[in-house]
Amino acid sequence: MEDVAPEYDLVVLGTGLTECVLSGVMSVKGKKVLHIDRNDHYGGEAASINIEALFKKYGNYGPGEEPWKKYGRVNDWNIDLVPKLLMANGELTNILVSTDVTRYLEFKQIAGSYVQQGNGPKATVAKVPSDAGEALRSPLMGIFEKRRARNFLEFVGSFKQEDPASHKGLNLSKCTMKEVYDKFGLEASTRDFIGHSMALFQTDEYINAPGMAQETVERIRLYVNSMARYGKSPYIYPLYGLGELPQGFARLSAIYGGTYMLNTDIDEILYENNKVSGIKATMKERGEPGDGMKFQTKCKKIIADPSYFPGKVQVVDHLLKAICILNHPVANTDNSDSLQLIIPQSQVGRKHDIYIAVVSSAHNVCPKGYYIAIVSTIAEGSSNHHLELQPGFDRLGRIEEKFMGPAIPLYEPLESGVNDNIFISRSYDATSHFETTTDDIRDIYRRAEGQELVVEGLRDGQNLVAEE
Amino acid sequence: MASRVQQGGRPGGSRFSQFKLVLLGESAVGKSSLVLRFVKDQFDDYRESTIGAAFLTQTIALDETTTVKFEIWDTAGQERYKSLAPMYYRNANCAVVVYDISQASSLDKAKAWVKELQRQANENIIIALAGNKLDLVTENPDKRAIPTADAEQYAKEAGLLFFETSAKTSENVKELFTAIAKKLPLDQGGPRNIRSGPRQGVDLRPEASSTVGASGCNC
Ligand SMILES: Cc1cc2nc3c(=O)[nH]c(=O)nc-3n(C[C@H](O)[C@H](O)[C@H](O)COP(=O)(O)OP(=O)(O)OC[C@H]3O[C@@H](n4cnc5c(N)ncnc54)[C@H](O)[C@@H]3O)c2cc1C
Numbered sequence: 147m148e149d150v151a152p153e154y155d156l157v158v159l160g161t162g163l164t165e166c167v168l169s170g171v172m173s174v175k176g177k178k179v180l181h182i183d184r185n186d187h188y189g190g191e192a193a194s195i196n197i198e199a200l201f202k203k204y205g206n207y208g209p210g211e212e213p214w215k216k217y218g219r220v221n222d223w224n225i226d227l228v229p230k231l232l233m234a235n236g237e238l239t240n241i242l243v244s245t246d247v248t249r250y251l252e253f254k255q256i257a258g259s260y261v262q263q264g265n266g267p268k269a270t271v272a273k274v275p276s277d278a279g280e281a282l283r284s285p286l287m288g289i290f291e292k293r294r295a296r297n298f299l300e301f302v303g304s305f306k307q308e309d310p311a312s313h314k315g316l317n318l319s320k321c322t323m324k325e326v327y328d329k330f331g332l333e334a335s336t337r338d339f340i341g342h343s344m345a346l347f348q349t350d351e352y353i354n355a356p357g358m359a360q361e362t363v364e365r366i367r368l369y370v371n372s373m374a375r376y377g378k379s380p381y382i383y384p385l386y387g388l389g390e391l392p393q394g395f396a397r398l399s400a401i402y403g404g405t406y407m408l409n410t411d412i413d414e415i416l417y418e419n420n421k422v423s424g425i426k427a428t429m430k431e432r433g434e435p436g437d438g439m440k441f442q443t444k445c446k447k448i449i450a451d452p453s454y455f456p457g458k459v460q461v462v463d464h465l466l467k468a469i470c471i472l473n474h475p476v477a478n479t480d481n482s483d484s485l486q487l488i489i490p491q492s493q494v495g496r497k498h499d500i501y502i503a504v505v506s507s508a509h510n511v512c513p514k515g516y517y518i519a520i521v522s523t524i525a526e527g528s529s530n531h532h533l534e535l536q537p538g539f540d541r542l543g544r545i546e547e548k549f550m551g552p553a554i555p556l557y558e559p560l561e562s563g564v565n566d567n568i569f570i571s572r573s574y575d576a577t578s579h580f581e582t583t584t585d586d587i588r589d590i591y592r593r594a595e596g597q598e599l600v601v602e603g604l605r606d607g608q609n610l611v612a613e614e
Numbered sequence: 615m616a617s618r619v620q621q622g623g624r625p626g627g628s629r630f631s632q633f634k635l636v637l638l639g640e641s642a643v644g645k646s647s648l649v650l651r652f653v654k655d656q657f658d659d660y661r662e663s664t665i666g667a668a669f670l671t672q673t674i675a676l677d678e679t680t681t682v683k684f685e686i687w688d689t690a691g692q693e694r695y696k697s698l699a700p701m702y703y704r705n706a707n708c709a710v711v712v713y714d715i716s717q718a719s720s721l722d723k724a725k726a727w728v729k730e731l732q733r734q735a736n737e738n739i740i741i742a743l744a745g746n747k748l749d750l751v752t753e754n755p756d757k758r759a760i761p762t763a764d765a766e767q768y769a770k771e772a773g774l775l776f777f778e779t780s781a782k783t784s785e786n787v788k789e790l791f792t793a794i795a796k797k798l799p800l801d802q803g804g805p806r807n808i809r810s811g812p813r814q815g816v817d818l819r820p821e822a823s824s825t826v827g828a829s830g831c832n833c
């Protein structure tokens with residue numbers, strides 16, 4: 147085994163999406179990167195795993211049983227651990243295109259975006275209307291409300307900061323979203339689906355917070371523009387699962403000289419004058435005899451996921467998540483092969499929305515005839531978590547298998563990292579898309595490099611493909 | 615992205631197919647050098663790792679009407695600490711597993727990579743074994759650490775194509791890739807497990823507006 151270099155600009159710990167994007171970007175920008183993961187696979191918490199590995203992770207079967215055997219070839223399954231989708235016009239898509247990582251991946255649309263109105267037996271599931279025309283056809287609103295919603299969506303669509311005529315007398319950077327909704331006379335149930343299934347807020351805090359109107363309008367525009375991009379939903383998804391994303395960025399990093407080591411434990415973090423100065427680590431494959439390969443290397447900075455620095459992070463929330471295997475499409479979703487369904491909190495007497503993300507064999511994540519549905523929300527109590535997800539399970543009908551562990555702690559770093567040069571990412575949150583992940587990526591880049599991350603034009607002048 | 619097998623008839627009956635080819639083998643046996651020789655007909659004695667060039671294409675004309683395009687994935691050094699991602703093997707149609715005929719241990723490593731391929735890649739992947747740095751033993755026969763017959767015997771048992779090559783002098787490099795091209799299923803209805811036809815997914819480029827390829831959407 148070759149020796150590890152004596153010094154790196156940057157050591158990255160954990161191969162989740164956040165870490166891999168940063169590793170890729172830093173390598174492209176000329177930094178010498180060593181990227182380590184203690185696991186034997188890429189992706190960390192953001193991996194996609196096969197059905198045998200999923201059963202083993204949750205341990206929900208008796209001794210001697212091999213329940214995965216009834217689900218066909220285990221490797222035909224790529225089950226995401228983090229349920230998220232890409233906004234077609236979102237920042238992750240932008241980064242993928244700018245770095246040419248799209249070369250290694252293939253994307254498909256998510257077939258539909260739905261929202262629930264009402265609760266219990268009276269619940270309706272309907273498509274989220276995304277333009278004025280759809281608003282007029284939507285069963286979510288009565289006849290007069292439809293027109294008000296159309297007026298609102300037309301306002302959002304034509305809003306231009308530099309054109310006062312498009313402002314309708316509202317000062318979005320100062321007013322609250324409540325004032326905007328009031329201006330258009332929208333009913334509570336309409337505010338609910340606009341705020342939660344288009345602006346994708348998880349709670350109602352945005353409504354009365356001053357200055358949030360501008361962001362809300364921008365979020366709705368992102369939704370509408372993403373929707374307009376491919377037509378069926380605002381979301382896209384990589385074939386073979388989300389675990390392909392970190393792998394793609396890791397490859398980008400490697401192509402630009404990044405060194406990759408899986409199966410590697412960090413034995414010690416070295417410091418000089420309160421700043422990180424290096425690491426001691428051991429690479430050893432599972433089951434491999436001997437002590438493995440011990441090494442030490444210097445580094446100026448570390449970027450890591452929270453699991454590598456338990457003493458430098460705090461828990462901010464707990465995520466509830468159940469991975470469900472179905473053998474039928476979800477009712478009232480036009481037999482879609484994939485979808486997002488949002489249950490806004492107020493519809494079911496909660497403070498946080500419940501999300502359902504469904505993908506299927508159309509995305510090469512399971513054999514034909516199966517559907518993978520992930521139900522998730524933020525925990526509001528410390529027990530009976532199953533009941534908190536129940537409104538989601540109610541939408542799914544018969545469930546073949548359900549994988550649900552204890553509430554998952556979500557971490558954030560205690561410090562920015564500028565003091566010790568250790569920059570820690572946040573856990574993947576409960577949002578249904580990657581926009582907060584890319585916010586974190588940008589934030590870490592800013593903390594670590596002292597400047598904004600610019601990805602546009604990253605690949606200019608970089609010729610990755612030889613002429614034929 | 616074009617990592618899909620594309621097969622198409624052209625007017626006049628010519629055939630064009632595209633295949634993903636991956637390289638495997640221990641570090642420093644000459645994988646990147648073989649690619650560089652095949653794609654650009656170059657060789658560099660002092661080249662360190664291949665920065666920014668791990669995705670190359672090259673086309674071979676088998677005869678007047680048949681062309682095969684290889685989309686070549688180099689390891690980008692991720693083999694060094696056994697950290698290749700499943701993505702690398704995914705949908706690979708063919709592989710070149712390389713060893714260095716002047717390094718005794720490198721054939722055993724190559725055998726381990728063949729096993730890994732059989733575990734991770736398509737079951738009908740075509741594998742070629744390449745004993746590289748042939749020029750070293752042509753110059754000085756004492757440098758040979760692996761007898762041709764040993765490797766040949768192994769390749770035969772394992773059902774692999776076999777060549778001794780030199781990326782430096784280009785000996786057998788073209789022959790190696792041509793032999794693979796000839797063994798690939800060029801006809802329609804070729805191997806299972808391979809998605810044929812144009813890309814089925816969405817195009818993410820900003821200028822691309824519409825959704826799916828001609829044969830695409832099966833929803
Ligand atoms: C000589 C010396 C000087 C130090 N100087 C400073 C200083 O100036 N400033 C400072 O902030 N800290 C310093 N430290 C480190 C400090 O003592 C703490 O270890 C550090 O703050 C992290 O504490 P923790 O509780 O997060 O990590 P611990 O839980 O104590 O774990 C130690 C570190 O190893 C990581 N780790 C544990 N297990 C694994 C694994 N299996 N794989 C990968 N990583 C793993 C953890 O994430 C953590 O970062 C110094 C340590 C030593 C030995």
Ligand SMILES: Nc1nc2c(ncn2[C@@H]2O[C@H](COP(=O)(O)OP(=O)(O)O)[C@@H](O)[C@H]2O)c(=O)[nH]1
Nearest residue numbers: 641642643644645646647658659747780781782
């Ligand atoms: N003499 C000789 N040297 C070679 C040959 N192929 C590669 N090398 C050298 O071997 C070293 C490693 O080659 P490289 O292509 O980087 O190996 P890789 O790590 O397998 O990609 C480089 O110094 C090359 O110049 C060959 O055919 N003959």
Ligand SMILES: [Mg+2]
Nearest residue numbers: 645646664691
């Ligand atoms: Mg190489």
